[in-house]
Amino acid sequence: MGGGIKEWPEDERPREKLLKGGAEQLTDAELLALVLRTGDAAAGKSAIDLGRDLLQAFDGDLRKLAAATITETCRVKGAGLAKAASVKAALELGKRFRSRRMETMERFTSPRQVFDYFHHAYRDARKEYFFVLLLDGKNRIIRKVPISEGSLNQSIVHPREVFNPAVRDSAAAVILIHNHPTGDPAPSREDTEITRRLKEAGDLLGIRVLDHIIIGDERYTSFADLGLL
Secondary structure, eight states: OOSOGGGSOGGGSHHHHHHHHOGGGSOHHHHHHHHHOSOBGGGTBOHHHHHHHHHHHTTTOHHHHHHSOHHHHHTSTTOOHHHHHHHHHHHHHHHHHHTOOOOTTOBOOOHHHHHHHHHHHHTTOSSOEEEEEEEOTTSBEEEEEEEEESSOOTTTSOHHHHHHHHHHTTOSEEEEEEEOTTSOOOOOHHHHHHHHHHHHHHHHHTOEEEEEEEEOSSOEEETTTTTOO
């Protein structure tokens, strides 16, 4: 359908459809149109046309669109910096909502619980992130501490970087977490060696390493479940 959205019948306009029937009634392209607000006037494209173009450029996959950089999004004709930033912000909000922030002092009960909290935030990351959850004596979350970004190695993930904040916060235990950008959570030899070194350091300090959880695409590996701790 050509022309601007304002020229369309009212019951076909994305905003009016949302107000009348709810957001779940809208297609992905229509939802993107509300984020974009305007299309590409020079090319005679509406906001919905531009939304469709964005989806098509990333194989119709919102996850791929969410993982794209601003530069990659801007390669779609009509999607400038402002529109690309709006799309990025909207999809990031959705990601954060789905990966509900782990509340301070919430109790850790299983590796699956930790995976459910964090996998939406890290499953599409293009590099590795290593962080640690600090726990009190009842396995309640004190806080999350980022340790490193990039490929893991023993010089970056050093025991002092992991346990200095644990000692300062009087943590009784920690959970190690990182992601695999490949989507395969199988532990590498480096992952296993880092885990061994950190467990030994924790034993010396009297701080338990309860688990090391590797986040993949819709699956995870728990060192505790594998009997490797």
